[in-house]
Each structure stands twice: as structure tokens, then as C-alpha cells.
Amino acid sequence: MIRKPIVMQVSALEVSLLEIFASLGFGRGNGDGVAKAFEDPTLRWKKDHIVWLCPVVRGAKFDCLHSLYGSTMEEQSAICDMFGAHGLFCLAAYLKQNDHPELQNFDGVVYAFGAAKLEKRTVLNHREHTAIDIPDLSTPVLYIRNGRPMSIYTMWHTGFVEKQSFVGLCGSTTIFRLDEEIARLAA
Numbered sequence: 001m002i003r004k005p006i007v008m009q010v011s012a013l014e015v016s017l018l019e020i021f022a023s024l025g026f027g028r029g030n031g032d033g034v035a036k037a038f039e040d041p042t043l044r045w046k047k048d049h050i051v052w053l054c055p056v057v058r059g060a061k062f063d064c065l066h067s068l069y070g071s072t073m074e075e076q077s078a079i080c081d082m083f084g085a086h087g088l089f090c091l092a093a094y095l096k097q098n099d100h101p102e103l104q105n106f107d108g109v110v111y112a113f114g115a116a117k118l119e120k121r122t123v124l125n126h127r128e129h130t131a132i133d134i135p136d137l138s139t140p141v142l143y144i145r146n147g148r149p150m151s152i153y154t155m156w157h158t159g160f161v162e163k164q165s166f167v168g169l170c171g172s173t174t175i176f177r178l179d180e181e182i183a184r185l186a187a
Helices: 017-024 032-038 065-072 085-097 178-186
Strands: 006-010 049-055 107-111 117-125 130-145 148-156 165-172
Touching: 006 085, 006 178, 017 032, 017 085, 032 085, 032 148, 049 085, 049 178, 085 130, 085 148, 085 165
Parallel strands: 107 165
Antiparallel strands: 006 049, 049 165, 107 130, 117 130, 130 148
């Protein structure tokens, strides 16, 4: 289990999510629906980004944004942006072409909470035999197996947290330097 953030520099791809998806070669159903549903050209990366994959603290519950930050910012000292859908697809494209030694044995997910959308979720109360609708968030997720991107899908995040999971954070290379961030995390 990975317990410290992983940092890398990911190239910006100034194309649509569907174009990035097509380059990944996943096949239908492994990200094309997410690309259509979460496409937002205003959130495209214009420049390369430093990416931190911050492990989620064991037993964390994502019941509010505050708990989300609390469970992922333990090792992160700088304020960064949460991954949007475009960053998640750029990360998938990067991992498709590059081996990252710290992810070689990783099987799990990366959440892109910066792209989360408000959704309605139906909850059943079996004792009362009733169903109620509650607000919840839906977020794009990248599934990684042995350090390689396998699929991108949408997940409700407040119900449970994947056992092996990261929250993707990013910042511009004009603000952060990869070598400095690697040295800071190694200290």
C-alpha cells in the first residue's frame, strides 16, 4: 500500500476528452461516456502540470469537502487544484506511454474530484419500506492496474472509498518545479 504522495510532471494535451480517449485505445465503455459527460473546454490544461497522487488515509469517509481535504492533504503542504476530467485523461495518456516506478505494483483508482457533479441518489430504508432521494456527487475515476491505465468510469464518492486510492491534485509548472517537489517529498 502506498502511503506517500507520488509526484510527476504530466504533459498538457489541448484536445477534447474524446480525442484523448481515442488515443488511449481502451475500447468502448472504458471512458467514452465519461468523456462525453464531463467535457468542459474551459477546464483544459493549457500548460504541463505537476501532479500529486495523494493516497487516501485508511478509513476516510468522503462525507463533505472538508473531510476530503483532511484525508488527502496530510503530506501536501501547498494549495493545489483538484484534478478535473481533463487532467485525469491527461494522466491516463501519460501513464499509457510512461512507466512510473512507484506505480508499478499499484492496483487502484485516482479520483478527479475537481470534476465532481451534483447527482441524485436513491437510498432505501428497508425497515420503513421507503425510498428517498439524497444529493450526492458523481466523479470521474481512473482505474490503474500495475501502473497502467485500464479504464475511466464514473463513481459515487460518498458511499465508499476504494481500498487503494489516490486523489489527484495538480499545479502549473510555472508555480511548482518537479525536482523541488520530489526533493520535498523525499525529505
